[in-house]
Amino acid sequence: MNDVAxxxxxxxxxVSRVVNDEPGVNPxxxxxVRGAIEALGFRRNDGARTLRRGHTSSIGxxxxxxxxxxxxxxxxxxxxxALTHGFLVFTGSCDESASRQRELALAFCARRVDGIIIVPVxxxxxxxxxxxxxxxxxxxxxxxxxxxxxxxxLVDNVGGVRKGIEHLLARGHRRIGYIGDAPxxxxxxxxxxGYRETxxxxxxxxxxxxxxxxxxxxxxxxxxxxxxxxxxxxxxxxLFTGNSRITVTVLRELAELEASGQGLERRPALVSFDDFDxxxxxxxxxxxxxxxxxxxxxxxxxxxxxxMEGGNLSPVRRELPTRLIPRGSGEALP
Amino acid sequence: MNDVAxxxxxxxxxVSRVVNDEPGVNPxxxxxVRGAIEALGFRRNDGARTLRRGHTSSIGxxxxxxxxxxxxxxxxxxxxxALTHGFLVFTGSCDESASRQRELALAFCARRVDGIIIVPVxxxxxxxxxxxxxxxxxxxxxxxxxxxxxxxxLVDNVGGVRKGIEHLLARGHRRIGYIGDAPxxxxxxxxxxGYRETxxxxxxxxxxxxxxxxxxxxxxxxxxxxxxxxxxxxxxxxLFTGNSRITVTVLRELAELEASGQGLERRPALVSFDDFDxxxxxxxxxxxxxxxxxxxxxxxxxxxxxxMEGGNLSPVRRELPTRLIPRGSGEALP
DNA sequence: CTGAAAGCGCTTACAG
DNA sequence: CTGAAAGCGCTTACAG
Numbered sequence: 273m274n275d276v277a278x279x280x281x282x283x284x285x286x287v288s289r290v291v292n293d294e295p296g297v298n299p300x301x302x303x304x305v306r307g308a309i310e311a312l313g314f315r316r317n318d319g320a321r322t323l324r325r326g327h328t329s330s331i332g333x334x335x336x337x338x339x340x341x342x343x344x345x346x347x348x349x350x351x352x353x354a355l356t357h358g359f360l361v362f363t364g365s366c367d368e369s370a371s372r373q374r375e376l377a378l379a380f381c382a383r384r385v386d387g388i389i390i391v392p393v394x395x396x397x398x399x400x401x402x403x404x405x406x407x408x409x410x411x412x413x414x415x416x417x418x419x420x421x422x423x424x425x426l427v428d429n430v431g432g433v434r435k436g437i438e439h440l441l442a443r444g445h446r447r448i449g450y451i452g453d454a455p456x457x458x459x460x461x462x463x464x465x466g467y468r469e470t471x472x473x474x475x476x477x478x479x480x481x482x483x484x485x486x487x488x489x490x491x492x493x494x495x496x497x498x499x500x501x502x503x504x505x506x507x508x509x510x511l512f513t514g515n516s517r518i519t520v521t522v523l524r525e526l527a528e529l530e531a532s533g534q535g536l537e538r539r540p541a542l543v544s545f546d547d548f549d550x551x552x553x554x555x556x557x558x559x560x561x562x563x564x565x566x567x568x569x570x571x572x573x574x575x576x577x578x579x580m581e582g583g584n585l586s587p588v589r590r591e592l593p594t595r596l597i598p599r600g601s602g603e604a605l606p
Numbered sequence: 607m608n609d610v611a612x613x614x615x616x617x618x619x620x621v622s623r624v625v626n627d628e629p630g631v632n633p634x635x636x637x638x639v640r641g642a643i644e645a646l647g648f649r650r651n652d653g654a655r656t657l658r659r660g661h662t663s664s665i666g667x668x669x670x671x672x673x674x675x676x677x678x679x680x681x682x683x684x685x686x687x688a689l690t691h692g693f694l695v696f697t698g699s700c701d702e703s704a705s706r707q708r709e710l711a712l713a714f715c716a717r718r719v720d721g722i723i724i725v726p727v728x729x730x731x732x733x734x735x736x737x738x739x740x741x742x743x744x745x746x747x748x749x750x751x752x753x754x755x756x757x758x759x760l761v762d763n764v765g766g767v768r769k770g771i772e773h774l775l776a777r778g779h780r781r782i783g784y785i786g787d788a789p790x791x792x793x794x795x796x797x798x799x800g801y802r803e804t805x806x807x808x809x810x811x812x813x814x815x816x817x818x819x820x821x822x823x824x825x826x827x828x829x830x831x832x833x834x835x836x837x838x839x840x841x842x843x844x845l846f847t848g849n850s851r852i853t854v855t856v857l858r859e860l861a862e863l864e865a866s867g868q869g870l871e872r873r874p875a876l877v878s879f880d881d882f883d884x885x886x887x888x889x890x891x892x893x894x895x896x897x898x899x900x901x902x903x904x905x906x907x908x909x910x911x912x913x914m915e916g917g918n919l920s921p922v923r924r925e926l927p928t929r930l931i932p933r934g935s936g937e938a939l940p
Numbered sequence: 941c942t943g944a945a946a947g948c949g950c951t952t953a954c955a956g
Numbered sequence: 957c958t959g960a961a962a963g964c965g966c967t968t969a970c971a972g
Contacts, residue, residue, distance in 0.1 A: 273949060283959040288951065296957055313736045318716040319657050320949035324964045328653065330696075330717075338685065339900075341883075344678035348699055351672065355698075360713060362664075363697045365685055379694060382652040383664075402647045523887055549675075550884045553857055566673075607965060617943040623968065630941055654965035658948045 273314065278309035291316050324383070331387040331576065332362040332380030334373055339365075341549065342516070342565045343391070346413070348355055349569030350389055357577055359386070368457075370394025381408055383387050387576045389569075409579040411572045415458035416589070423579060425572045425590045429459055429545075432561040433466030433593035436512055436543040439559070439596060441474055442606050445510040445541060449482045449500040451493060451522060460485065463514050463545055463568030482508055488518045494525050503533055509606035516546035519558065541604040543596075552599055559602025562595045607648065614642035620787050625650050656718070665721040665910065666696040666714030673699075675883065676850070676899045677725070680747070684723055685902030689912055694721070702791075704728025704747055715742055715783070721910045723903075725756040743913040747906045749792035750923070753928055756845040757913060759906045759924045763793055763879075766895040767800030768927035771847055773930060775808055778940050780876060783816045783834040785827060785849030785856060794819065797848050814840055821850045826912055828859050843874055843940035850880035852891065875938040877930075886933055893936025896929045 273293070274474075277284045282305060289297050289304040297305075308314070322328045333350050335343035347363055354361045362380055366373035373393045378398060380388055385407035388400075397417040404410050404422065412424040440448050450467045453460035464485060468478055481504065484496035500508040513519040522542070529536045544551070548563035571590055579585060607625070611618045615762065616639060623631050624639040631639075642648070656662045667684050669677035681697055688695045696714055700707035707727045711734060714722055721743035722734075731751040738744050738756065746758040774782050784801045789795035798819060802812055818830035834842040847853040856876070863870045878885070882898035905924055913919060930936075 284950085285959055286957090289958090290952090298957060301957080313740070315712075315736070315740070316716060317657075317718060317949055318713075319653055319662065319718050320964090321951070322964095323651075323653050323657055323949080325765070325949040325965085326964075337682065339671075339679040339682040341673070341675055341678070344675070344681075347697070348673040349676075351697070351699055360696050360698070360717065363681075363685070364689075364694070365682055378649075379652075379816040382650060383694065384651060384653050389819065406647070436808070437744070499905070520887070527887065548890070550854065550882075553854070553861065554884070554887060557891050558759050568639065618966085619943055620941090623942090626967090632941060633942080651965055654948090655967070656948095657950085657965080658967040660948075 273316070275312055275492045276308045276314045279312060279527065280305045285379075299502065327386050328384050329358060329416070330360045330362060330385050331573075332364065332377070332383075332385045333390065334364045334376050334380075334390045335389070336368060336391055336393070337365045337366060338363060341393035342546065342563075345565040346569035346572075349566040350573045353570055353573035353577065356444065366393060368393055374399055378403075378426050379461055381406075387411070387580050389413055389534075389576055391415060391573050394418075408412035409576050411579070413568060413572045421587050423575045423588045423590075425568055425575065425592065426593050427563050427568065428460070428594055429462035430466035430469065432545060432563075433463045433512065434470045435594065435596045436545070436559075436561045436602070437467055437470040438474075439598075439602055440510045440512070440541060440543060441470075441476075443541070443603065446606070447479075447482065447506055447508045448482070448510045448512060449496075449540070450512050450514070451496055451518055452483075452485045453518060454487045455485045467512060485514075490521060492529075493518065493521045497522065497525055497529065498534075501529070501540060507540075510604075511540050511542050513542065513544045516544060516548040516560075519546065519560075520548065522559070523554070539604070541602055541606075543602040547597065554601075556601045556604070557599025559596070559598045559600065562597050564592065564595075568592060607650070609646055610639065610642045610648045613646060614639045626756075650754065661720050662718050663692060664694045664696060664717070664719050665723065665907075666698065666711070666717075666719045667916060668698045668700060668710050668714075668722070668724045668726055670701060670727070671699045672697060675920050676880065676897075680903035680906075681897040683900040684907045687907035687911065700727060700880055704730075708733055712737075715740075721745070723906050724746055725749060726931075728752075730789050744908050745906045745910045745913070747902060755921050757909045757922045757924075759909065759926065761793070761897050761902065761926050762928055763796035764800035766879060766897075767797045767846065768804045769928065769930045770879070770895045770936070771804040772799055772808075772892075773932075773936055774844045774846070774877060775804075775810075777875070777937065779939070780810065781813075781816065781840055781842045782844045782846060783842035783874070784818070784846050784848070785852055786819045786832055787852060789819045789823045794848055801846060806842055819848075822855050824848075824855060824859065827852065827855045828862075831856065831859055831863065832868075834939055835863070835874060841861055844936075844938075845874050847875050847876065847878045850878060850882040850894075853878035853880065853894075854882065857888070857892070873938070875936055875940075877936040879928075881931065888935075890935045890938070891933030893930070893934065896931050898926065898929075902926060 273503045364376040370393045381403040389411050391414045398419045410422045416424045452464045486492045542561045547560045551558040611621045624636050641888045698710040704727045715737045725748045732753045749757045786798050820826045878894045881894045885892040
């Protein structure tokens with residue numbers, strides 16, 4: 273910018289005015305400056321600008337895994353809102369590693385992002401307190417933060433599962449197996465709670481042998497299926513799966529079980545938490561409790577921008593609804 | 607940092623030394639400084655650091671759509687490599703809008719990213735020339751850049767299609783329909799070229815009525831299917847689909863066509879360019895020519911870091927292989 | 941082992 | 957309408 277000023281024979285400040293379209297510059301002077309900009313190939317350094325202005329017009333997004341369609345759809349929606357405000361977005365995946373999440377979050381804060389959207393991992397987000405205190409806006413998504421008071425956007429997990437279980441109960445199922453993710457994960461805990469509460473409210477007993485909770489591995493799910501469907505004296509006639517990764521693994525294992533002729537006479541009814549691509553094209557189509565990841569992302573981004581715009585708002589907790597989409601698998605009778 | 611220095615009673619430079627773990631600081635002094643850092647909740651401003659040092663340790667990634675599994679998997683792989691080098695990554699989606707891509711790319715450059723990975727849209731990337739000249743490393747992915755000489759990572763589209771078509775020819779198919787994306791898109795053009803070349807090399811004539819190229823809409827694909835499969839005097843016995851979005855739409859339309867009883871007696875054989883989730887769980891499983899998006903991303907990131915590390919390398923063009931995965935749909939006989 | 945000065949490339953606050 | 961000075965928060969280059 274200095275070089276441009278020298279080349280145009282004006283002061284630095286005048287170049288700044290032209291570059292930023294500030295009013296009150298003589299058109300002829302402005303033209304001279306633009307000529308110099310062109311000739312030198314000048315491009316404003318937004319890093320320097322940022323340093324002086326005190327905000328960076330950038331936000332960070334930290335998810336479990338950007339390659340997972342749920343998170344990538346969410347992130348894309350955040351991008352969209354950010355673009356509207358002229359903000360750029362950093363992204364980072366941390367899987368289920370709390371330490372990696374922390375490193376990413378602090379790295380984003382060191383770059384002085386104005387805000388951060390984060391799917392919290394681990395049981396303590398207190399490390400973000402100084403950052404938030406220093407002015408970084410934070411919105412927690414999909415799971416609430418622990419030990420820290422901040423905006424969050426959650427899904428009505430309990431209500432979603434309730435819809436699915438009631439759907440199965442209404443069709444006469446009484447032996448409904450539940451296969452969920454590791455119980456440390458907030459959503460996994462909420463969802464299995466929805467299962468228990470719905471059965472109890474309907475006057476049924478909980479049979480622990482019909483519940484399996486673990487990170488989804490083929491062997492673990494295979495074992496759970498064999499226990500619930502084959503070796504039980506009164507096998508499950510229906511399954512509820514706690515997320516789409518589990519659903520897909522269950523479908524693969526069911527197909528193998530059927531092919532292996534191990535005595536699975538009828539495919540159990542199935543309702544899945546989470547919608548997924550091609551669920552409608554399978555035979556039968558998979559009935560799901562759909563979340564809306566784009567809406568989750570949009571809502572989080574809107575909360576974030578509201579908070580960045582200032583004011584002393586008290587933390588907000590939004591809970592988004594789910595939708596049951598019947599496609600066949602959840603309508604099978606016992 | 608100034609405040610820390612004052613609180614610790616040392617010079618700014620000493621604080622800088624402690625913060626950056628530079629050697630040659632008296633342990634007692636260092637301890638005093640660390641105490642002040644703790645007390646004041648000091649966190650280094652990486653923006654200022656960046657301004658002084660001349661590089662930002664960040665890169666930008668621009669894809670068509672982060673919500674698309676192909677691009678999100680690619681981006682996740684880039685993230686992984688970046689993390690290894692201690693770099694942060696900006697992401698942006700531009701769909702097929704060249705102007706939005708340009709804005710994003712220039713915004714990243716204004717933030718002085720050290721490098722940029724980009725799936726080019728539009729027919730001219732010359733606008734990036736000054737940026738590259740100014741030192742931004744650039745790697746083009748999935749499609750080559752136009753009017754600019756830079757590293758690129760492509761896929762062997764022609765070879766991939768050849769494998770698929772030969773697979774169908776070997777099973778006796780002679781009427782093979784091709785449904786591809788808009789021909790302006792580089793990969794779409796390459797793939798249909800692979801189709802033509804393979805048929806010609808095998809001594810067959812090209813029948814234009816068996817080729818449909820357009821952005822995938824349900825109606826367009828429905829019309830193409832009706833033309834190729836129903837109203838033709840000698841209908842296609844096999845289809846090759848140019849990408850997974852098209853494949854999925856074709857599958858939906860085939861299912862509807864079958865259900866509607868419009869005279870589709872047998873489902874044609876099908877080979878798809880691009881693998882996709884659940885392709886193995888459909889009935890029949892979908893035979894695909896698989897790309898490896900994670901490998902594409904990793905390769906691009908490695909090229910980028912190689913280039914950022916300097917040297918005066920001439921532009922490299924990598925072409926990654928594809929893999930045919932037979933799953934049933936491509937093995938059906940005419 | 942420690943520090944004073946200059947400078948990265950901008951914007952802010954002010955003066956003319 | 958234009959500009960000179962100070963400063964954002966660091967690191968570089970140098971001196972002691």
